[in-house]
Amino acid sequence: MTTRAPKSDVLSGTLDMLILRTLTLGSLHGYAIAQHIGKLSEGVLMVEQGSLYPALERLLNKGLVTVKWSETPTKRQARYYTITRSGRKQLEAKESDYDRVSLAIARVLGRA
Amino acid sequence: MSRFDGLRHRLYVLFRGDRYADEVRRELRFHRELDALADHGNSLGNETYYREEVRRMTLQLWIDRVLQDLTYAIRGLRRSRGFTAAVAIILGLGIGVNAAMFSILDRVFMRQPEGVVHPTEIRRLFTNVRVRDMNGNDGRHVSYGLPYPYLTTALAVADPSIGLAAYTGLDSILLRSGRDRIPARRVLVTDNYFSTLGVTARYGRLFAPSEYALASPTPLAVISDALWERGFHRDPSVLGRVVKIAEKTFTIVGVATPGFAGIDLDAADVWSPANNFEGHGTEPWYRTFQAQMQIFGRVPTAAAETRLIAATQTVFRPMRVEHWMQDSTLRVVTGPMLQALGPIERGGDLLVTLRIAGVSLMVLLIVVANVLNLLLLRAQRRRREIAVRRALGVSRGRLLHQTTVESLLLALIGGTIAVLFAIWTDAALRHVVFPDAHWVGRSISGRTVLFVAALSIAIGFVGGLTPLLGAFREELAGELKAGMNNGGYRGSRTRNALVALQAALCVVLLVGAGLFARSLDAVRGIGTGFAGTTQFFANAQYDEPATHYKDIEPVMPQVLDRIQALPDVEAVGATSIAPLYGFSWTDIFVQGRDSTYKLDGEHFATVSEVTPGFFGAVGLRIIAGRAFSAADSRDAPRVAVVSATMAHDLWPNESALGKCLYLDKRDAPCSTVIGVAADARRMRIIERAGSHFYAPSAQRGSAARTVVVRARDGHVASAIRETEAILRQYLPAMAGMRIQTFDSLTERELRPWRLGRTLFMALAGLALVVAAIGVYAVIAYGAAQRTREVGIRLALGARTADVVDLILGDGLRVIAIGIAIGLGLALAFGYTVRSLLFGIEPNDLSVLIGSATILCIVGATASLVPGLRAARIDPNIALRAE
Numbered sequence: 005m006t007t008r009a010p011k012s013d014v015l016s017g018t019l020d021m022l023i024l025r026t027l028t029l030g031s032l033h034g035y036a037i038a039q040h041i042g043k044l045s046e047g048v049l050m051v052e053q054g055s056l057y058p059a060l061e062r063l064l065n066k067g068l069v070t071v072k073w074s075e076t077p078t079k080r081q082a083r084y085y086t087i088t089r090s091g092r093k094q095l096e097a098k099e100s101d102y103d104r105v106s107l108a109i110a111r112v113l114g115r116a
Numbered sequence: 117m118s119r120f121d122g123l124r125h126r127l128y129v130l131f132r133g134d135r136y137a138d139e140v141r142r143e144l145r146f147h148r149e150l151d152a153l154a155d156h157g158n159s160l161g162n163e164t165y166y167r168e169e170v171r172r173m174t175l176q177l178w179i180d181r182v183l184q185d186l187t188y189a190i191r192g193l194r195r196s197r198g199f200t201a202a203v204a205i206i207l208g209l210g211i212g213v214n215a216a217m218f219s220i221l222d223r224v225f226m227r228q229p230e231g232v233v234h235p236t237e238i239r240r241l242f243t244n245v246r247v248r249d250m251n252g253n254d255g256r257h258v259s260y261g262l263p264y265p266y267l268t269t270a271l272a273v274a275d276p277s278i279g280l281a282a283y284t285g286l287d288s289i290l291l292r293s294g295r296d297r298i299p300a301r302r303v304l305v306t307d308n309y310f311s312t313l314g315v316t317a318r319y320g321r322l323f324a325p326s327e328y329a330l331a332s333p334t335p336l337a338v339i340s341d342a343l344w345e346r347g348f349h350r351d352p353s354v355l356g357r358v359v360k361i362a363e364k365t366f367t368i369v370g371v372a373t374p375g376f377a378g379i380d381l382d383a384a385d386v387w388s389p390a391n392n393f394e395g396h397g398t399e400p401w402y403r404t405f406q407a408q409m410q411i412f413g414r415v416p417t418a419a420a421e422t423r424l425i426a427a428t429q430t431v432f433r434p435m436r437v438e439h440w441m442q443d444s445t446l447r448v449v450t451g452p453m454l455q456a457l458g459p460i461e462r463g464g465d466l467l468v469t470l471r472i473a474g475v476s477l478m479v480l481l482i483v484v485a486n487v488l489n490l491l492l493l494r495a496q497r498r499r500r501e502i503a504v505r506r507a508l509g510v511s512r513g514r515l516l517h518q519t520t521v522e523s524l525l526l527a528l529i530g531g532t533i534a535v536l537f538a539i540w541t542d543a544a545l546r547h548v549v550f551p552d553a554h555w556v557g558r559s560i561s562g563r564t565v566l567f568v569a570a571l572s573i574a575i576g577f578v579g580g581l582t583p584l585l586g587a588f589r590e591e592l593a594g595e596l597k598a599g600m601n602n603g604g605y606r607g608s609r610t611r612n613a614l615v616a617l618q619a620a621l622c623v624v625l626l627v628g629a630g631l632f633a634r635s636l637d638a639v640r641g642i643g644t645g646f647a648g649t650t651q652f653f654a655n656a657q658y659d660e661p662a663t664h665y666k667d668i669e670p671v672m673p674q675v676l677d678r679i680q681a682l683p684d685v686e687a688v689g690a691t692s693i694a695p696l697y698g699f700s701w702t703d704i705f706v707q708g709r710d711s712t713y714k715l716d717g718e719h720f721a722t723v724s725e726v727t728p729g730f731f732g733a734v735g736l737r738i739i740a741g742r743a744f745s746a747a748d749s750r751d752a753p754r755v756a757v758v759s760a761t762m763a764h765d766l767w768p769n770e771s772a773l774g775k776c777l778y779l780d781k782r783d784a785p786c787s788t789v790i791g792v793a794a795d796a797r798r799m800r801i802i803e804r805a806g807s808h809f810y811a812p813s814a815q816r817g818s819a820a821r822t823v824v825v826r827a828r829d830g831h832v833a834s835a836i837r838e839t840e841a842i843l844r845q846y847l848p849a850m851a852g853m854r855i856q857t858f859d860s861l862t863e864r865e866l867r868p869w870r871l872g873r874t875l876f877m878a879l880a881g882l883a884l885v886v887a888a889i890g891v892y893a894v895i896a897y898g899a900a901q902r903t904r905e906v907g908i909r910l911a912l913g914a915r916t917a918d919v920v921d922l923i924l925g926d927g928l929r930v931i932a933i934g935i936a937i938g939l940g941l942a943l944a945f946g947y948t949v950r951s952l953l954f955g956i957e958p959n960d961l962s963v964l965i966g967s968a969t970i971l972c973i974v975g976a977t978a979s980l981v982p983g984l985r986a987a988r989i990d991p992n993i994a995l996r997a998e
Contacts, residue, residue, distance in 0.1 A: 064121075081146075083146075
């Protein structure tokens, strides 16, 4: 079986970065992560379950986040994701990469 | 510890997969519910896709994939049974030969004697001393046997906590219990023997300290667990059983720890206190140099070892100086319990075995080359199938994965066959390599099985990489369009290289076999100087040498007459010392020479005192003068016969006949030289011809008590039986008898060459068969590839010979290249075994040419069969074939 290509390298990489950045606020469950990203992007970036959870699984496998069942403020059980130390390092690296790339794109497009 | 977070997560998913799936479901439900509350409704996504994604990322999938590939591989192998069987058997033989060799080396070099506590702490004591060989040359020798007085002095100076102990060499005995006669091997031991080794009694007891007292024999025996089983069927009443060993009675008092069989390669079954040693002479044996003890101790630290060496060396040196030609150079050296790793010089057969172990790796290389070739051919044949699968989107990685699983599976089947083969050959090999050793324990150790497993897996992985050697390179589209036999012939460089490699290594093996066979012939050709193959000697053994003479002397003439009268005997004589078995010397003086002609550098003459019949019986030619006759009696003038070398040495330019020898002392009566005998060997075939002379036993006053018999051809066994009966009848008081054929005396010396020849031939034979299969497969494949071309040629009027030429040409060229490389390798290899050869150089032309010829014949035959088949094809069928 081949490794199926991710939907888009840029997208998945970016999504990972957005998730990790969101988790720097503290431990959150999946729904809250999606909500947070949606709100901050003013509804432009809507993260689907089908992208969110595979991305989280990927981060878990890489040891960039950990997960634990906890109680929500509404007394319900949910899986809370927490960023790890190497997650933070990875985030830093990804953000600086992103900065370089986006600046480069902006330059190409003549906007910087 | 984030790295472990990831790993932990993966393992959790792997091992708690169901639970994890459940968690994922709950998480998604939670998300959906919140979504519903927020009335978004648009973020449902694809749950199934997510679940699949999660699964894909786990180890579980990997395992699924392996299982799937395994099923696929089994199906594939079952479909092509011939291929599977060929590869598995070839691999099995190749690995099996190596496993058997490994097993032997494992035993000799690695496996510690069983039943010993902390075996690596046991250190043996050796002495490194100056010695002089029978040719008068000085050299050094490491010896493991030390006379008992050495042990006494060592015990006086060594730290008692080391527990210095000693035992005598292994004695083959016959244990008589009731009517049973059980062959066994006995060791005599000192008081610390068992305690130092940490060996206890599993049943009954060991000896009490008082039972080791040296002055009087304690007729007790401890037997091994193995002997208890083999000889007594674990009968509990074995304790207290009275058995007879060499006409003496012993009481069995205990059975040793299971597995314990002494600390030599050769297994011991019976232990008795050292005071059972049978010395002779008036002095007690433990004050003389008669008993050769092997000394060892438990030495826990290097410092203790240094102290032990220093202390013992200090006391051994003066003893050596006093007893052996003022040799003040004695050094004490230590070694591990495994003798083969110790300082003792390795015997020729062990050296040969080590080389053979290297050579069996060569066979393995041939086998691997062959299997790779077969795998390559198989991959070629499946090109279309692979192309289809590639077109369907199966990745190269996945295909590689699949071929690896398949080849691992093949290798493991081969490995299983190898273990079975090794178990079977191990016994045979042991018998060939170390026929005197009686090894204990299972034949194949866990280490050997591990060795096979590791080797199989390594080969499996190598085999899995075959597709990288070209099977995947072809373009997909081309493969799919073309039929199997699309008219083109694909020569494969890799395939040919592998065939050439096999041919080359086969040549090396054949040259090795040739060199050893020729060495054996050369040594045999030298011979012992004694003509014939039917001679043996018989020797009555006595506990007391005094009775010896009294007993034998008066009856010897009758004994010789009786033996001579036997129909199976051609000639009989008697001598003071058995030929090829020992030698003795005496001072001699010669007129015109200042120095005594004796044990002094080059001037060293050995003597045999013989009866007139001796020369005829041993088959020694008289070159000049005459042999002894009955007339040379006690009262007749003294006479002597000298060896050719001695005659030449003493009287270089004149005839020795009529010259005078003065034996024992300068003023002795003259012994006139009446004959010159051909040179004969004293101890070994390969030794320098030395000065030796013969005197009539009647004139020397010492009994010629060793009977030498020449049997009629083909009647050796019966002659031995009859001779033994006569001796027993005339010498009823004897303690035992030693009978040995001359052939058996030289057998030991010939063994390294015999061994080299046998093993090289066996391995070369195996390699040839494997290589022949390889060549056959490659040629047959090539022929099948060119079916269409052949069809066209035949249709156009080509003759069979042309087609055979066409098909064979390639194969023979490759083999020729292989032979050329092989001859080069063989030369290099020859020099590494040069020291083991005799009378032949590694670059011997006839051996090289012979080996190349054999390979040519085998290669041509293996190619001819598929070649002829191709030529006989019906052009109609060939052209219509896909």
